[in-house]
């Protein structure tokens with residue numbers, strides 16, 4: 001490889017390529033590095049562990065089919081994008097952005113969702129497992145009941161498919177809590193935003209059990225919220241929250 005200089009160029013957090021520049025003014029030759037492949041993270045409990053509030057049938061389909069599909073489609077889109085970067089095919093790179101956002105969002109949201117649920121009988125499912133977070137919730141909404149009512153109203157106000165999240169918003173040394181709803185699979189990844197817990201409001205999350213009883217699903221999910229995880233996300237850093245994603249690569 002005499003006379004050839006290797007350069008490593010990071011184009012985005014998702015993509016890395018290596019270019020080969022020849023000293024005799026020949027055009028760049030690109031060597032593609034394979035895109036990272038993501039895998040379905042295992043559930044931290046059995047499929048029937050959230051019964052009777054979320055059925056085993058829903059959990060198995062939701063995790064092994066729906067979430068798996070987001071992971072599969074994300075990997076395919078990232079692979080195609082890596083190839084498009086290699087060939088400097090910018091139109092294809094641009095055309096892939098929507099698919100990457102949707103499927104990466106689905107992977108992010110569901111990975112966080114599984115971790116923020118716990119069996120109703122466990123200590124994690126009691127809000128006493130989140131003393132710092134509950135203190136902030138009371139300071140923000142007055143009491144837990146008022147917070148739950150506000151969160152419920154936000155969830156039931158979602159039109160079509162989407163998610164509702166309790167989010168820690170960091171701005172400098174200040175931090176506050178906010179209830180945020182997102183459409184489709186848009187994730188909460190804005191600067192300074194730390195998702196504490198989210199509720200999947202797609203019909204696939206409840207319809208097999210609750211049919212059109214969306215309000216009952218929203219009411220019952222409080223029985224299986226993992227407050228211990230919520231507390232860890234609240235007192236931790238943004239990077240801590242997304243560590244489960246890195247573990248799935």
Ligand SMILES: [Fe+2]
Nearest residue numbers: 066200202205
């Ligand atoms: Fe879902």
